[in-house]
Amino acid sequence: MTMTTHEQRIELHDFNNLTKTLSFNMYDICYTETTEERKSYIEYIDEQYNAERLTEILNSVTELIGAHVLNIAKQDFEPQGSSVTLLVSEGPVVEVPVDSFKETPGPLPSSVVTQLDKSHITVHTYPEYHPYEGISTFRADIDVSTCGEISPLKALRFLIHSFDTDIMTMDYRVRGFTRDKRGKKLFIDHEINSIQNYIPEEVKSNYEMIDVNVYQENIFHTKCKLRNFDLDNYLFGYTKDKLTDEKQKDITKRLEEEMDEIFYGKNIND
Known part of the structure; x- marks a missing residue:
């Protein structure tokens, strides 16, 4: 088995x-x-x-990173929410493209193949609403955990493409170690400076972004909040021209506060 580090093959x-x-x-x-x-x-x-649609999304992620599905567990919950878990194994063994290790946005679904084992992909959804402030929120959490040569960050572009997102939080971490032929431990097998480098430019231009990275621990964190605010995109079943100017301002204030609180992880009015 070989892998690429710093543009070189390591056995x-x-x-x-x-x-x-x-x-x-x-x-x-x-x-x-x-x-x-x-x-x-x-x-x-x-x-x-629902669980069926989420399964389609995760199957596309599995295909994109070149894995095989071993088992699917899916459930729609009452009163709301869904969960799907896929256990996946390694795909056909091929030479891994060198650009698989570069910090570039991954592809949309295509014939990308690599080696994976002891891997899983999960998604959980959490629709909820404020009891009286008029704000409803849909949250989805997806984990892609792999062993092998390619980073699951290559699935990031497709995941962003699959959901309509106002706020995104992304964490990437590498755990454990592998060994070269001399027995030397390798704690990471590719260079990475920021998760942002795996997000397409046309997506990054739409978001405010914050990084918190702990390089010595191979932990990388990026969060994003949509820059441009159009009230019509946040009204359910009608448009802002049905509202008075005062009402538009009130709703906009509530929505922006909600987004800021989620983005910064704290209640503004406390």
Whole structure:
């Protein structure tokens, strides 16, 4: 088994057993003033992102990173939310392209093949609403955990493409070690400076972004908040021209506060 580090081939003692995990967390925010609007929004989310649709998304991720599905567990919950877990194994063994190790956005679904083993992909959804402020939030958490030569960060572009996101939080970490032929431990097998380097430029231009990276521990964190705010994108079932200017300002303030609180991880008015 060989792997590429710093554009060179390193011969390994055995299989590359570094564990690489991408955690992709997204939020979609909506203004739902009445109980009926909140109910309709939850029903819409549960229909759009039910277990069947989520399974399709994860199957595409599995195909994209070149894995085989061993088992699928999926469940739609009451009153809302869904979960899907895929156990995956290594795909056909081929020479891994050198650009698999570069910090560039990954592809959309295509014939990308690499080696994976002892791997899993999971998604959980959490639709919810504020009891009286009129804010509804849809959150989805996706984990892609792999062993092998390619980073699950190559699935990031497709995941962003699959969800309509106002806020994204991404964590990437490499755990364990593998050994070269001399027995030397290798704690990471590719260079990485930031998760941002795996996000396409056209996506990055739409978001405010913050990085928190602990390089010596191989931990990388990036969070993103949508820059441009158009109230029409946050109203469920009607447009802002149905509202007074005062009402538009009030709703905008509530939505922006909600997004800021999620982005910065704290309650603004405390």
